[in-house]
Amino acid sequence: MTDEAPMLEVRGLGKTYGDGPQAVHAIDEINFTVARSEFVCVVGPSGCGKTTLLRCLAGLMSASTGQVSIEGRRLDRTPEEMAIVFQDYSRSLFPWMSVEQNIAFPLRRKRLGRAKQQQLIKDSLEAVNLADAGRRYPWQLSGGMQQRVAIARALAYEPQVLLMDEPFAALDAQTRADLEDLTLKLRHEYGVTVVFVTHDIDEAVYLADRVIALTPRPTRVREVIDIDLPRPRNQLTTKELPDFARLRGHVYRQVRQLDDGADQREAATAS
Amino acid sequence: MNRRSVLLTLQIAAPILVLLGWALWSAGSTNIFYPPLTKILSVFRDTWVFDRVGSDVVPSLTNMLAGFALSIVIGVPLGILIGLVRTLRTALAPIIEFVRAIPPPALIPFGIVVLGVGTGMKVFIILMVGVFPVLMHTIDGVRGVDPGLLDSARAYRVSRRDRMLHVVLPAAAPQIFAGMRISLSLSLILMVISEMVASTRGIGYFILQAQRTFAIPEMWSGMVLLGILGYLFNLAFGTIERRALRWHHGARKGAS
Ligand SMILES: Nc1ncnc2c1ncn2[C@@H]1O[C@H](COP(=O)(O)OP(=O)(O)OP(=O)(O)O)[C@@H](O)[C@H]1O
Ligand SMILES: [Mg+2]
Numbered sequence: 150m151t152d153e154a155p156m157l158e159v160r161g162l163g164k165t166y167g168d169g170p171q172a173v174h175a176i177d178e179i180n181f182t183v184a185r186s187e188f189v190c191v192v193g194p195s196g197c198g199k200t201t202l203l204r205c206l207a208g209l210m211s212a213s214t215g216q217v218s219i220e221g222r223r224l225d226r227t228p229e230e231m232a233i234v235f236q237d238y239s240r241s242l243f244p245w246m247s248v249e250q251n252i253a254f255p256l257r258r259k260r261l262g263r264a265k266q267q268q269l270i271k272d273s274l275e276a277v278n279l280a281d282a283g284r285r286y287p288w289q290l291s292g293g294m295q296q297r298v299a300i301a302r303a304l305a306y307e308p309q310v311l312l313m314d315e316p317f318a319a320l321d322a323q324t325r326a327d328l329e330d331l332t333l334k335l336r337h338e339y340g341v342t343v344v345f346v347t348h349d350i351d352e353a354v355y356l357a358d359r360v361i362a363l364t365p366r367p368t369r370v371r372e373v374i375d376i377d378l379p380r381p382r383n384q385l386t387t388k389e390l391p392d393f394a395r396l397r398g399h400v401y402r403q404v405r406q407l408d409d410g411a412d413q414r415e416a417a418t419a420s
Numbered sequence: 421m422n423r424r425s426v427l428l429t430l431q432i433a434a435p436i437l438v439l440l441g442w443a444l445w446s447a448g449s450t451n452i453f454y455p456p457l458t459k460i461l462s463v464f465r466d467t468w469v470f471d472r473v474g475s476d477v478v479p480s481l482t483n484m485l486a487g488f489a490l491s492i493v494i495g496v497p498l499g500i501l502i503g504l505v506r507t508l509r510t511a512l513a514p515i516i517e518f519v520r521a522i523p524p525p526a527l528i529p530f531g532i533v534v535l536g537v538g539t540g541m542k543v544f545i546i547l548m549v550g551v552f553p554v555l556m557h558t559i560d561g562v563r564g565v566d567p568g569l570l571d572s573a574r575a576y577r578v579s580r581r582d583r584m585l586h587v588v589l590p591a592a593a594p595q596i597f598a599g600m601r602i603s604l605s606l607s608l609i610l611m612v613i614s615e616m617v618a619s620t621r622g623i624g625y626f627i628l629q630a631q632r633t634f635a636i637p638e639m640w641s642g643m644v645l646l647g648i649l650g651y652l653f654n655l656a657f658g659t660i661e662r663r664a665l666r667w668h669h670g671a672r673k674g675a676s
Pocket of ligand 1: 195196199200
């Protein structure tokens with residue numbers, strides 16, 4: 150039956166922080182599924198509960214209501230086939246470990262044997278173009294390089310599902326574009342399922358097979374938008390397509406809660 | 421000369437100047453309480469190189485290092501446990517604060533009653549004082565571990581043991597080292613104090629005995645020895661700390 154079950158399934162997921170008058174109702178109710186090898190981007194206004202959703206997906210936090218399943222199995226802690234790339238690379242890589250040790254650390258419990266482990270480390274570093282950085286320490290690297298190490302660590306873990314929480318938000322535009330393309334390439338090569346949270350609508354449309362647009366807090370799914378742009382995608386030509394502009398505008402309206410046609414009214418009030 | 425070498429020269433020159441000043445000021449002194457520095461140094465050589473090393477220095481330092489080592493062996497694991505378990509912290513906080521508030525010399529009579537006047541009592545006194553800086557700093561360090569790092573470890577299903585040893589412990593290490601440094605100086609102080617009461621050997625005993633028998637140059641030589649020992653301990657500790665926390669200093673330099 151696992152062939153039938155979607156890779157990820159979110160059913161009636163809700164999350165409230167705390168209780169009483171201080172309670173923060175972050176997620177109202179969220180439902181969606183992600184197919185194997187699909188690339189799904191989650192976009193939503195700032196503070197709507199994207200990180201909360203991702204942490205529930207990762208099993209790092211328990212939901213208040215509803216549940217998350219991976220291949221039909223209900224999830225309570227981070228499942229073995231899942232890897233996560235966090236937004237803040239400086240707080241997710243261990244500064245006392247070299248790049249190689251950072252990548253090797255999650256592999257310890259897999260007991261792969263030395264040769265296999267070395268191979269994984271080498272391959273993953275090559276995949277992110279950091280073949281020479283293995284002996285260095287995270288704090289000796291630039292932000293973009295550190296995030297590439299975090300991606301290499303996720304790759305070496307050989308996940309089937311990759312969760313990414315605004316992984317490139319802190320990086321400059323050039324590095325960001327490079328890492329977006331790197332992520333697409335890795336998805337293509339490894340066939341991994343990706344759930345990618347971002348507040349950048351261009352990024353979401355550029356990367357995704359489907360975009361899930363969320364409402365403000367307490368958040369719900371506002372709309373799921375199929376992104377039928379051709380692959381492989383290209384930072385220049387894809388973004389020049391009329392369809393890209395159309396989809397981008399559509400997602401923008403969904404996130405800003407504008408009905409189609411309301412943008413003229415917004416433009417009028419803005420001027 | 422660049423700035424660095426100026427500073428280095430200053431660092432070496434200043435103590436030499438002070439010593440020279442002391443030597444000049446005390447030269448030919450007949451004041452029994454302030455013997456000439458040359459006299460102190462010659463007594464120092466006769467006493468500590470290496471006449472009384474086996475009889476006094478070794479026992480003193482053994483006690484001190486034993487007390488210091490026990491402070492670490494007990495303080496660090498206990499601190500990690502208390503730092504991680506909130507109920508334990510709530511329950512133990514008042515007890516720790518109370519015991520810590522007792523002035524250390526007041527523990528000596530109790531130590532003598534329970535452990536006698538031997539090595540056990542002295543190590544006990546050093547431990548009772550030295551353990552707290554390590555304990556408190558470890559608790560603080562553990563509580564201050566970046567939740568982002570713990571999330572990473574948890575997301576990659578790192579085992580509890582590896583999380584303790586390879587995430588919590590290193591992340592708290594800068595704080596733990598700060599606690600150990602305080603504990604190290606306290607251990608030296610308590611070593612001397614413990615030897616000044618009901619003791620028959622050790623550096624502290626020697627200084628007190630010299631004073632009582634008006635062997636004032638001997639008394640001075642003991643004080644100089646303690647100064648040198650304290651300095652060397654700090655130097656050694658600093659070296660170890662810098663190596664162990666290389667990543668910490670590197671990361672901090674990168675951040676600023
Ligand atoms: N631990 C917590 N306790 C209480 N409230 C929280 C906690 N974490 C998040 N919140 C609240 O829940 C809401 C959603 O937060 P979340 O971080 O998931 O939003 P986000 O969409 O990721 O925001 P951003 O766009 O800034 O990344 C916010 O109002 C936030 O203040
Ligand atoms: Mg967020």
